[in-house]
Amino acid sequence: MLENKVVVLTGGGDGIGWECAKAYVKAGAIICIIDKNPLADEKLNELINTENLVITCNLINETTVAAAFDAIVEKYGRIDAIHNNAAVAHPSKTLDETTNSEWDLLMDVNLKSILYTTRYGIAHLKKSQGCILNTSSVVGSIGQDNHAVYVATKGAINALTKAMALDYAPFKIRVNAVSPAAINTPTLQAWSQEQPNQNEIETYLNKLQPLGHMPAGDVIADACVFLLSNAARFITGIILPVSGGAELGYRTLI
Numbered sequence: 001m002l003e004n005k006v007v008v009l010t011g012g013g014d015g016i017g018w019e020c021a022k023a024y025v026k027a028g029a030i031i032c033i034i035d036k037n038p039l040a041d042e043k044l045n046e047l048i049n050t051e052n053l054v055i056t057c058n059l060i061n062e063t064t065v066a067a068a069f070d071a072i073v074e075k076y077g078r079i080d081a082i083h084n085n086a087a088v089a090h091p092s093k094t095l096d097e098t099t100n101s102e103w104d105l106l107m108d109v110n111l112k113s114i115l116y117t118t119r120y121g122i123a124h125l126k127k128s129q130g131c132i133l134n135t136s137s138v139v140g141s142i143g144q145d146n147h148a149v150y151v152a153t154k155g156a157i158n159a160l161t162k163a164m165a166l167d168y169a170p171f172k173i174r175v176n177a178v179s180p181a182a183i184n185t186p187t188l189q190a191w192s193q194e195q196p197n198q199n200e201i202e203t204y205l206n207k208l209q210p211l212g213h214m215p216a217g218d219v220i221a222d223a224c225v226f227l228l229s230n231a232a233r234f235i236t237g238i239i240l241p242v243s244g245g246a247e248l249g250y251r252t253l254i
């Protein structure tokens with residue numbers, strides 16, 4: 001489904017991003033992972049053939065993002081897709097408890113990183129009539145307690161996705177977002193550790209999703225392969241929940 005597509009994937013070193021990396025390679029893509037942490041050797045061995053690229057770069061640093069895109073274009077001469085997946089979910093706080101630096105970090109990583117990847121990638125996507133995919137979250141549309149700024153960044157990603165879809169449609173560039181609920185990843189594990197009711201947290205996360213369990217990231221990765229593929233050629237501006245129905249209405253949670 002993604003034969004020879006050059007896909008730039010942020011936060012591809014772990015969690016959902018790592019599942020996407022594997023799924024994109026399996027679908028025939030050539031991937032360029034941009035992550036602040038170097039990839040573990042076993043992952044490198046699993047991914048690395050001469051074609052794929054892994055760049056250690058912190059997305060809050062515009063200069064290193066620009067250099068990463070220069071290196072990608074120098075190696076492949078084109079970019080077919082950008083998947084903005086990297087984010088931080090810490091801290092679990094209400095707005096009034098949030099410090100300026102916590103606000104800035106969440107905004108910089110989760111949102112401003114998309115400004116940078118678009119600034120340095122859009123000219124190449126115009127040439128390839130490529131596409132952009134943003135990883136949002138169901139909380140961006142339904143809210144979540146004790147997680148104010150993270151929720152704000154995901155709500156902004158939903159609105160940004162629609163604005164970008166309209167701005168880039170004249171160039172035949174599609175822009176969509178995928179919206180998970182709770183996926184078992186290092187970030188979710190870290191979030192769980194911050195929650196008061198440790199004994200109930202796993203039950204809560206499973207029950208959050210009407211399909212009854214908290215899945216691993218492969219369920220998101222498969223939807224992302226579809227959204228990047230030609231099968232989704234007439235889809236743009238959508239926020240696709242892949243959530244087991246978590247955003248649906250009233251349910252008896254007992």
Ligand SMILES: NC(=O)c1ccc[n+]([C@@H]2O[C@H](COP(=O)([O-])OP(=O)(O)OC[C@H]3O[C@@H](n4cnc5c(N)ncnc54)[C@H](O)[C@@H]3O)[C@@H](O)[C@H]2O)c1
Binds near residue numbers: 036087136179185
């Ligand atoms: N896990 C969930 O339950 C869940 C639910 C909804 C949405 N999401 C979203 O899915 C995406 C992936 O989340 P995850 O749970 O897989 O997280 P994760 O922590 O497992 O993976 C995030 C990856 O992004 C990288 N990263 C973080 N900050 C970075 C930076 N400044 N520069 C470069 N790389 C950086 C990390 O090194 C890591 O490899 C995020 O956008 C998150 O908001 C996750």
